[in-house]
Ligand code: HEM
């Protein structure tokens with residue numbers, strides 16, 4: 001009593017599928033794992049600033065993808081680097097899009113990183129049990145700034161060459177360890193081919209590896225603890241307060257939609273403003289008005305106000321100032337242990353919030369002064385005077 | 386009392402620690418550049434004795450910018466690497482001084498600091514006259 005042939009092949013196919021899946025599950029256990037992850041829930045209606053982290057993932061993905069593409073044409077030597085970037089823009093098909101995406105997405109990533117950090121601070125989401133999530137975040141911040149600092153030099157432009165000279169010169173001013181640090185950064189006495197090789201290795205090997213490890217740990221902890229309850233929900237009452245939705249697919253879909261929207265906006269921006277490429281580096285001539293990128297401007301401007309006076313012990317005021325810049329970073333890293341009360345409401349965090357807004361004000365003022373110091377300088381490719 | 390067991394445990398930890406640290410020191414040693422300044426033989430600058438007073442001639446001194454100046458009596462050579470953070474200073478012939486574009490450090494024609502943040506004078510390079518040519522360094 002055989003079944004009709006069509007039905008039997010259908011059943012056969014189904015059996016084959018089940019056997020394949022069973023076999024796969026038996027070898028990996030991934031199906032059960034995936035099934036468990038689908039139980040993960042998050043508070044319903046997360047506010048927009050809870051999406052910044054997933055935007056950072058979008059930018060990181062763009063950086064990796066476009067970075068690999070750039071590697072196919074970029075040449076990391078002083079004589080060829082600038083030419084090779086110019087060739088990517090002008091000769092390689094769609095090369096200008098790839099480079100502009102890498103360039104603008106890096107700026108967007110630094111900006112989003114600062115916003116993400118500010119939101120985590122303002123919603124007090126770093127508090128127990130998320131202290132380690134925060135500290136891994138600070139590690140990610142340093143890694144991303146490392147990407148920015150090393151990537152800046154790679155096209156071997158005048159501004160970047162001298163910006164790096166000054167930047168590594170500042171590292172050289174740190175008391176005791178300074179000269180060692182400077183030599184390690186430059187790979188020689190001056191910024192030159194050895195520096196380019198080092199920065200290239202950092203930019204395409206070491207920092208991506210660090211990013212991968214830190215990011216995996218950061219995300220694993222974010223997943224384990226789930227998002228902190230939004231402050232508005234803490235204040236609210238009733239059923240709406242406790243509503244939760246599944247991450248897959250409800251929240252994931254929303255985050256993907258936001259990511260698509262931002263990616264489209266980035267593409268529009270790129271079409272409107274291609275990434276600029278300045279003059280090639282001339283190691284013998286410093287241009288007028290050497291300035292770092294916008295996110296280092298506050299430090300550049302602050303150091304301008306420090307006179308270089310000798311202090312007892314063979315160090316100078318400037319050296320102390322360079323070292324002092326490490327203190328805010330240390331405070332940032334250890335913040336969950338400096339502000340220890342579990343209180344998350346703004347009314348009960350007066351001291352912490354005052355400090356935050358004071359620091360923010362100082363950063364904004366210094367950056368503003370840095371932008372307008374000196375003559376006309378392009379900021380975001382736009383000339384300001 | 387230190388038992389044999391805890392003693393061996395401690396010994397193992399110390400040995401592993403020392404091994405790890407020497408490994409790290411080795412890595413740092415590898416990363417530290419072997420020759421910071423690779424300066425070779427003195428550089429020959431041809432026809433340099435024809436320099437007019439106040440006129441400067443830029444040259445590349447083993448990867449560092451340098452300038453040859455006609456001095457009061459003898460020609461002088463100075464490294465243009467600013468002693469503050471390493472920008473390359475500019476010669477202003479009219480004012481007879483060097484200005485650093487990075488933080489406005491100012492040096493006189495002998496390389497001494499006149500103003501600004503630089504902590505030390507510009508480096509002087511040795512100059513030997515050989516007929517119409519000069520040997521610098
Ligand atoms: C490459 C950089 C980074 C990426 C890709 C990243 C990614 C993410 C993602 C996807 C989330 C969950 C969504 C959200 O809450 O927005 C998150 C949460 C979090 N991030 Fe980051 N992050 C980065 C840097 C940082 C930095 C610099 C800090 C702070 C110093 C930080 C601290 C936190 C904390 C504490 C949470 C948990 C927030 C909560 O539970 O409400 N992250 N991060």
Ligand code: FES
Nearest residue numbers: 467469470485490
């Ligand atoms: S580098 Fe010359 S004054 Fe700062």
